[in-house]
């Protein structure tokens with residue numbers, strides 16, 4: 001394990017603890033299980049273990065270096081931690097191996113950690129020269145070097161456009177192809193230079209570093225980040241006990257969109273719209289805890305600029321009890337007004353100037369029956 005470079009300040013830590021607390025401290029005093037699907041340097045995990053002495057942690061990370069740091073940090077809790085080298089879409093198998101069929105709290109703190117971003121040798125950062133690797137798990141998978149040197153023009157342009165929302169994706173892809181006809185592209189500094197040269201000067205003056213979107217796109221492609229999330233999030237929600245809670249921190253609009261769709265899909269009825277009662281198994285299985293996406297407050301962004309683009313969404317597992325004659329459908333379809341602070345842009349770092357949309361949604365009148373769930377703002 002190498003020296004720890006800098007520190008990773010856990011994002012929206014107090015809010016995450018507040019949201020998870022009712023799920024981890026149960027009235028009957030039973031031991032609860034908390035999954036940190038993106039353990040990183042264990043900032044969130046350590047705070048959860050300290051706050052909940054009867055909680056067992058299952059911590060996953062695909063990065064062995066992060067796991068080694070997390071293991072050292074959590075040493076005093078080693079009797080109630082399971083740290084596993086895994087991609088989070090392997091969560092069902094991990095829980096199976098550990099013998100847990102239900103969990104009570106789950107956190108996804110998506111994206112890269114400071115450990116990875118600041119590493120001089122891993123190629124995530126456009127600001128320093130390094131081999132073009134960008135794999136979170138350096139023991140497996142395709143590197144960014146392989147992507148930029150083997151993908152066709154069309155494939156490269158699609159990756160940059162879709163995952164980076166890069167307006168000049170085609171021009172950047174052309175520059176990469178021209179470069180690799182001369183020399184194999186192996187360095188992050190050379191890639192950042194090519195991107196900068198491909199973007200017209202007026203556009204370079206806005207939107208941060210010109211290579212930011214290209215590096216983000218390649219990182220998402222290399223690590224199959226969105227496909228893993230699309231599989232992992234539904235599986236994680238299915239593992240929640242009734243009363244269990246999931247919190248997701250996203251850092252760009254594509255992750256947040258997947259999270260929003262998965263949560264919203266499970267927070268509404270799947271039965272026929274025109275029936276006055278729920279059919280068995282068609283009631284919502286989640287109650288949304290956040291109205292739209294919550295944003296960080298200005299104070300947090302000032303001390304931790306990496307929090308600027310975060311979007312938090314959270315939900316609680318409820319009893320899915322469709323089919324009762326008293327289970328009316330009316331409220332399930334109701335939708336509140338437009339959401340304060342909701343944004344759709346990637347890494348916009350917008351703040352609503354307050355502490356974000358922090359209010360937990362009121363519990364529905366029929367809670368326990370699990371039939372009345374607030375919908376999404378839009």
Ligand SMILES: C[S@@+](CC[C@H](N)C(=O)[O-])C[C@H]1O[C@@H](n2cnc3c(N)ncnc32)[C@H](O)[C@@H]1O
Nearest residue numbers: 038040041042043044061062063087088109113
């Ligand atoms: C933002 S950091 C988490 C920081 C952590 N919450 C803390 O307080 O230290 C994200 C971590 O998730 C890991 N990660 C990202 N995608 C993953 C995936 N699909 N499966 C497992 N781990 C993943 C990364 O390797 C990284 O260490």
